[in-house]
Amino acid sequence: MEEKTQKGDDSRLKAQNGFQTIVVREFEPADKLQVQRIFSEGLMEMIPDTAFRGLRHHPESLLLYSAMTAVCFVITMCWWVIGLLPAMVLCGRYFYSRRVIHGYLEQAMSRDMGDIEEFYMKSPDSRLWVAVLEGKVVGVVAAVSQQKPRGSVELQRMSVDRSCRRCGVGVALGRKVLEFAVTHRYSTVILGTTAYAPAAHQLYQRLGFRCVGVTNGYVTPGARWSLLERVFYRVCHHHYSLDVQNITSN
Structure with a gap:
C-alpha cells in the first residue's frame, strides 16, 4: 500500500514494507555525503559483476581468449600455459573493469553527483x-528530461544500500x-543499464519496463578505450522503456 502526502512543494511517497516504512523524498543538502557513498559503493559492486x-x-x-591460449601453447609448447592463461585473463578483466568503472565514477563525481543541487534540483x-x-538514507534515484526522444524522461543514478536490498526500496x-x-506529462520513461545481475533487470521489469534493445560493446563514459581495454573490458548496455500512457490508462 502506498500513501502520498504533500508538504509545501515536497512530494513524499511512503511505501509500507512489513513493519518498516520507506519514505521517498526530494534530496536535501544534508543528504549529499550519504548519497555519494551509496552511489559510489553501488558502482564499485559492478566491477566483479562486469569482470x-x-x-x-x-x-x-571467450573465443578470443581461447585463441590466445591456443597461440601461446603453440609458441611455447608448455602445458602450464593452459592453466596459467585463464587466471591471467580473469585478472586482466578485473583490472580493466576496475579502471573503467573507477573512471566513470570520477567523471560522475566531477559533474552531476558532485553538485547535486545545481544539476538536479534547480530545474523543473x-x-x-x-x-x-x-x-537513514538507504537509496537514491534521479530523473532527467531528454531531448531525444522528445517527451521522454530518463531514470538515472538508481542505487540502493546493500544492507537494505530486497526490502522494496528500489521499487519505491x-x-x-x-x-x-x-x-x-512525459510520454515515456527510459533507462539504460550495464548490470548483469538478474536482480537489477527483474526490478525494472517489475516496474513495468521492457527491454527495447541491447548494445554489445558499449563505450562506457570514462573509458580510455586502449587496445587492452578492448580485449579485457566489454559490456552490454540494455535499453529499457516504459510508456507512461499505459500507466495513466490502467
Whole structure:
C-alpha cells in the first residue's frame, strides 16, 4: 500500500514494507555525503559483476581468449600455459573493469553527483530523490528530461544500500520516477543499464519496463578505450522503456 502526502512543494511517497516504512523524498543538502557513498559503493559492486559474471554473455570474448591460449601453447609448447592463461585473463578483466568503472565514477563525481543541487534540483525538468528507512538514507534515484526522444524522461543514478536490498526500496524509488513522469506529462520513461545481475533487470521489469534493445560493446563514459581495454573490458548496455500512457490508462 502506498500513501502520498504533500508538504509545501515536497512530494513524499511512503511505501509500507512489513513493519518498516520507506519514505521517498526530494534530496536535501544534508543528504549529499550519504548519497555519494551509496552511489559510489553501488558502482564499485559492478566491477566483479562486469569482470566475471559478464564473461558468459560475450561469446566473442571467450573465443578470443581461447585463441590466445591456443597461440601461446603453440609458441611455447608448455602445458602450464593452459592453466596459467585463464587466471591471467580473469585478472586482466578485473583490472580493466576496475579502471573503467573507477573512471566513470570520477567523471560522475566531477559533474552531476558532485553538485547535486545545481544539476538536479534547480530545474523543473530534473529531480533527485532519496529513500529513507528508519531515519537513514538507504537509496537514491534521479530523473532527467531528454531531448531525444522528445517527451521522454530518463531514470538515472538508481542505487540502493546493500544492507537494505530486497526490502522494496528500489521499487519505491522507481515508482517515484514514474509519478514524476505522469505529473509532468512525459510520454515515456527510459533507462539504460550495464548490470548483469538478474536482480537489477527483474526490478525494472517489475516496474513495468521492457527491454527495447541491447548494445554489445558499449563505450562506457570514462573509458580510455586502449587496445587492452578492448580485449579485457566489454559490456552490454540494455535499453529499457516504459510508456507512461499505459500507466495513466490502467
